[in-house]
Amino acid sequence: MNKSEVYLLSGFLGSGKTTLLKNLLQQERLDGRRAAVLMNELGSVSIDSDAVNEDVPLKELLDGCICCTISDKLEAQLQSLLIENNPDVIYIEATGAAHPVEVLDAIVSPLFADRIDFKGIITTVDSKRWLERKKLSPQIQLLLVEQVKHANLLLINKTDTLNEEQQANVSMEISLLNPHAFTILTSFAKVPTNHVRKMGYKKDLLQHRVKVDLQLRTFVYHFKHHIRQEDFENFLREIPETIYRIKGYVRFSENSYPYLFQYSYGMPLYMKEYMNMPLNLVFIGENIDWTVLNDMLSDLEEKQSRKIDK
Numbered sequence: 001m002n003k004s005e006v007y008l009l010s011g012f013l014g015s016g017k018t019t020l021l022k023n024l025l026q027q028e029r030l031d032g033r034r035a036a037v038l039m040n041e042l043g044s045v046s047i048d049s050d051a052v053n054e055d056v057p058l059k060e061l062l063d064g065c066i067c068c069t070i071s072d073k074l075e076a077q078l079q080s081l082l083i084e085n086n087p088d089v090i091y092i093e094a095t096g097a098a099h100p101v102e103v104l105d106a107i108v109s110p111l112f113a114d115r116i117d118f119k120g121i122i123t124t125v126d127s128k129r130w131l132e133r134k135k136l137s138p139q140i141q142l143l144l145v146e147q148v149k150h151a152n153l154l155l156i157n158k159t160d161t162l163n164e165e166q167q168a169n170v171s172m173e174i175s176l177l178n179p180h181a182f183t184i185l186t187s188f189a190k191v192p193t194n195h196v197r198k199m200g201y202k203k204d205l206l207q208h209r210v211k212v213d214l215q216l217r218t219f220v221y222h223f224k225h226h227i228r229q230e231d232f233e234n235f236l237r238e239i240p241e242t243i244y245r246i247k248g249y250v251r252f253s254e255n256s257y258p259y260l261f262q263y264s265y266g267m268p269l270y271m272k273e274y275m276n277m278p279l280n281l282v283f284i285g286e287n288i289d290w291t292v293l294n295d296m297l298s299d300l301e302e303k304q305s306r307k308i309d310k
């Protein structure tokens with residue numbers, strides 16, 4: 001089965017996420033790709049779902065934010081979209097109130113990590129609101145900045161509401177906050193899909209299939225063997241601080257069943273599982289050379305298999 005590309009649409013309330021979604025769905029249709037949508041709205045009544053044509057599979061998560069209250073439901077919805085529809089691409093529209101790291105955390109589940117290809121975060125910014133952001137509460141201002149900082153592709157939207165000088169100012173401020181993302185000035189979130197599919201990966205990196213990046217990314221490691229718990233704990237001591245989350249299943253040589261492993265901002269947690277699970281470990285981090293991490297983990301496996309061979 002093919003992997004489904006997954007894109008997360010982030011951005012503050014009213015910044016143009018649904019407008020972007022409509023544009024992307026239209027282009028996917030023209031390109032003959034099967035798209036599906038997962039929408040998260042804070043209210044208990046769906047408002048934006050009318051934006052999605054009836055033939056596009058749609059799952060909705062109402063009455064809560066993906067990042068805090070309903071992440072388990074998101075996992076279930078995403079899994080059923082993958083199983084029932086096997087789409088080429090899934091667009092997830094998060095509520096404007098969501099923090100990107102928390103949403104990412106809810107999206108990449110070790111249970112189906114090998115079925116999805118998480119391409120990145122597209123953040124829409126309401127350019128007029130950005131210029132007037134000092135009027136907003138400090139928490140909202142911080143959220144706007146976080147949404148910009150963690151984006152892989154940035155759309156500075158609603159440029160039709162600004163003059164040229166204002167557009168240049170927003171563009172400069174945003175590029176300074178996140179110099180690594182592709183930044184595009186848009187009106188009504190019109191963006192060509194080739195920009196979206198590239199998703200800020202530098203061309204040469206893409207060619208070498210190396211996931212080295214200066215931005216927030218996910219990485220999945222699949223264990224073929226069990227490893228020693230002590231080696232794994234040493235590995236955790238060596239990893240960079242910019243790995244914010246790790247979760248997944250790992251099997252230690254000392255036990256016959258796997259552990260569910262959770263790691264959040266430096267704190268590890270192990271929970272015994274009484275059945276076989278896919279030994280996928282999902283990482284979320286920033287400024288990480290994923291090839292180095294990959295080598296560190298395969299070294300743990302090799303070290304253990306050499307011991308067994310002796």
Ligand SMILES: Nc1nc2c(ncn2[C@@H]2O[C@H](COP(=O)(O)OP(=O)(O)OP(=O)(O)O)[C@@H](O)[C@H]2O)c(=O)[nH]1
Nearest residue numbers: 012013014015016017018019096157158187188189
């Ligand atoms: N003038 C102008 N209006 C826009 C632009 N993009 C979107 N809008 C309008 O802004 C409003 C909000 O756009 P949406 O796409 O619904 O924004 P959203 O981020 O999905 O909003 P929430 O779902 O509330 O978070 C709609 O009335 C859009 O038609 C733009 O570039 N210029």
